[in-house]
Amino acid sequence: CLQVVYKNNDVRLELSRLAKQGDPKMKIHGVVAFKCENVATLDPITFETPESFISLPKWNAKKTGSISFDFRTTEPNGLILFSHGKPRHQKDAKHPQMVKVDFFAIEMLDGHLYLLLDMGSGTIKIKALQKKVNDGEWYHVDFQRDGRSGTISVNTLRTPYTAPGESEILDLDDDLYLGGLLENKAGLVFPTEVWTALLNYGYVGCIRDLFIDGQSKDIRQMAEIQSTAGVKPSCSRETAKPCLSNPCKNNGVCRDGWNRYVCDCSGTGYLGRSCEREATILSYDGSMFMKIQLPVVMHTEAEDVSLRFRSQRAYGILMATTSRESADTLRLELDAGRVKLTVNLDCIRINCNSSKGPETLFAGYNLNDNEWHTVRVVRRGKSLKLMVDDQQAMTGQMAGDHTRLEFHNIETGIITERRYLSSVPSNFIGHLQSLTFNGMAYIDLCKNGDIDYCELNARFGFRNIIADPVTFKTKASYVALATLQAYTSMHLFFQFKTTSLDGLILYNSGDGNDFIVVELVKGYLHYVFDLGNGANLIKGSSNKPLNDNQWHNVMISRDTNNLHTVKIDTKITTQSTAGARNLDLKSDLYIGGVAKEMFKSLPKLVHAKEGFQGCLASVDLNGRLPDLISDALFCNGQIERGCEGPSTTCQEDSCANQGVCLQQWDGFSCDCSMTSFSGPLCND
Structure with a gap:
């Protein structure tokens, strides 16, 4: 360690501080970490599952602060660091429930590393590096801030930023989460900008050498104290590709993760880590629904939605998010045998001018063939992707300035929240299965009683549907x-x-x-x-x-x-x-x-x-x-x-003497022509 202070009589130049602040007169060569520690003792740890995480004490970094760490993974998505402040209700009469918080996050999305920060007067989102960082190599990340400005560097490439607005204070009030978030996130407020949190993408990979404000953190010891499942006190990369052993059952699609396999079960009708558990089927007869009433109003900028359906009807609602306060919706329906996606981000921002109206995409055709079909929707901000079965994805870009979707409910079968609908889609007649919204498999969560905010009269299990006989x-x-x-x-x-x-x-x-x-x-x-x-x-x-x-x-x-x-x-x-x-x-x-x-x-x-x-x-x-x-x-x-069939049906002995029984709706008659008898029952 070295602290460089240049003193000439009364002139005191703190060269190391100037270098750390990025003074243009200072040049830095190589990797210079502005901290002093014996670093040999810090063991790496591996987060083995997306659910594993460690909580660190509140980061008190109101005016200045620094965090650095090394990470290594081959996975494209994951929330690495996250913390937020006290909820502040906006002084907006129209939408008093819009909660704002200060927050700080570092996340990986699609292989890229992002810094997210909001000190109360607007969010900044910085892509720390143009290249992807999920190649299995170690990367060193260094985040420094002083008031509204700061830098994020990956290895030696520094990206400066300046936060918008007036605020210079980052007011964090909660634990600092490393590697992911709690399963039960009731107490957490998710800023809509932190996509990995809303999509339930935990980090899987290695972390080492975590320093907060120059202090090393023994995260291995913390993991032991918190007895966190899925955290390993070492970091090694297995050479064998986990997918080679075909671990995904029932035609699930396998992807190699960090020392693990990941199965995409969305097209299979099965759930579970290896697509081994049959997914529950819901049957709808046109008067049935399932409605998830979320415990808190949701605001999202990114969604992953998938479901399977089977229907003979050319029209009908498959799934929709609905809001009690606005026309916001993300809706999937059958329209003339095709799947139609409608995304409407109505005006719910304070500074919002008129809404641009709904965006629609169509995919597939003749999907009302009474076979199972899989629909997937991926939205990331303004970009939309709609896929049906294994056909090519349909993509679209949303017009307008809004990226935030507000919803209170996720509805299937019948749309009950109709206040802002110009036209109501037909009720659904058919079967649904494997409805997953941002990682939550709602049909099975409802059936197993894992959530208590589920209202439904659709029937579990596969039933032949006879509607309104x-x-x-x-x-x-x-x-x-x-x-x-x-x-x-x-x-x-x-x-x-x-x-x-x-x-x-x-x-x-x-x-x-x-x-x-x-x-x-x-x-x-x-x-x-x-x-x-x-x-x-x-x-x-x-x-x-x-x-x-x-x-x-x-x-x-x-x-x-x-x-x-x-x-x-x-x-x-x-x-x-x-x-x-x-x-x-x-x-x-x-x-x-x-x-x-x-x-x-x-x-x-x-x-x-x-x-x-x-x-x-x-x-x-x-x-x-x-x-x-x-x-x-x-x-x-x-x-x-109703359908009351014939009151009396032909039995073997309905007609005597080998007379042929003819079934009619209101009974039966006997054909005696091939016998030597006559009469209504061929016995005269």
């Missing part, structure tokens, strides 16, 4: 709804269950000869339509007649290029039509049948002579989910909620 008890029963909107394209979905061979399920007439019909003919489904240049018939594909008293799923669509698709359960039929492209419908949409006198005037290719007798459910008209009874313009005949 209605029974048409006679062939003369039908309802009329508002005209079907199918001018340029359409998407229809419904489920049915019947014992009848024939019956008209849906009919809408239009201008000229335009019309659309869906009917059962001899147990098979027919889709008949005319766009203006002649009627067309597409027969749905099924191995056997559909009047087997089982539920069947039907999807019928037409895109803007006149590609018609009929899907019955898993079998798909497609057909393109040339010529006219628009289906110009007028008058009412009839479901279940029409008035008796109308059957005579139905178009030629339509077979139906009577209505549909049986159950319909889950009716979806272009994303609108009508209630067949309460939304009906009028009802005719006997129509009831």
Whole structure:
């Protein structure tokens, strides 16, 4: 150690202090640490997991201070140091809950090292080095501050900074955390700028030679005293790559970390360190939701969101953050079979001018195929990334000055917080799994009772979804709804269950000869339509007649290029039509049948002579989910909620003397033609 003071009579020049302050007249060569210690005794430590951390006493660095340490890792992300001051509520009448704190942090994001500092009059965020520092080599970090100015150096490259505003005092009130944060962060206030804290990225790697204000800190001893799990009193780099042993189960994607493997389970339907635990499935029938009401209002500038879904509906809300105070939202929904991401950062800043409105991205198509799909969203400030399954990511940049997302809730199934919504997305019908938001697997946390701020009526486990079933008890029963909107394209979905061979399920007439019909003919489904240049018939594909008293799923669509698709359960039929492209419908949409006198005037290719007798459910008209009874313009005949099947079903001995039992909706009849008997039961 050497303290350089030059004295000439009464002139006293503290050369070492001038050098430390970066005086332009002083030149520094090599690594000069402005401290004096016997450094040989400081052992390195390794943080082996993102959850491991050490808490150090409060750093009293109001006006000046210095921190230096060495670190070494191959991991891209992690919070290395963090401390904050007392919460100050902003004097902003519109948003009194916006809490501000002084804070100091050093974090790694995407391999880069950042210094973050706020002394009460604005945050600075400095990238300490242009190159990435997660190459497994040792790096020496030195942070010096004096009032509003200071430097951060990595090895010998110094980056000076000056904090904005007037404040020169860094008022820290809490412990100084090294390597990460507490699991239960209730007492901590996270500044939105410290992305690793909000994303739950703890540091995994080595630290040595920690000095605070020139004093060495024996962090190995502190780890022993705090009996911290996952802290090792040495630092070695294993040469074997952990992923070589394929530790991730169930197709999880493995990434080599620092002496550990990291599994990305988001596309698997499993959770756990090695994707070994099956993730809970939630089933939604269109009247169900799960709502996470967070204990404190959240403000974030970075989010990692992933979820898996399975649905036959082209429209429906998957997940949304909602706020009670603003139109802020990060929302994922199905829109015409694609995933749509909407991010709206409404104006919640004090100095904020008008909001720039929502940013939207689309990804994937035909995702309502009743298969599992994985959606991932990554937001970092203004940059957005949306990925579906293994397709290429869609990216976008947000306009406007705002990067802060405010939310009180994370909602699925139904959006309940609607005050600031211009249009409400359709309720979700289908299954969700593995919903993870900034490291929290909410569906499983709710199921296991690990969090107590979860409200839901969606059902755990995989259930076949029959939404809003209605029974048409006679062939003369039908309802009329508002005209079907199918001018340029359409998407229809419904489920049915019947014992009848024939019956008209849906009919809408239009201008000229335009019309659309869906009917059962001899147990098979027919889709008949005319766009203006002649009627067309597409027969749905099924191995056997559909009047087997089982539920069947039907999807019928037409895109803007006149590609018609009929899907019955898993079998798909497609057909393109040339010529006219628009289906110009007028008058009412009839479901279940029409008035008796109308059957005579139905178009030629339509077979139906009577209505549909049986159950319909889950009716979806272009994303609108009508209630067949309460939304009906009028009802005719006997129509009831629920699905009560045949009261009496065919048994082996229903008909005597080898008569053939014919199942009907309101009972059965016997076909005696192949016997020498007659009568209702072939026993006369």
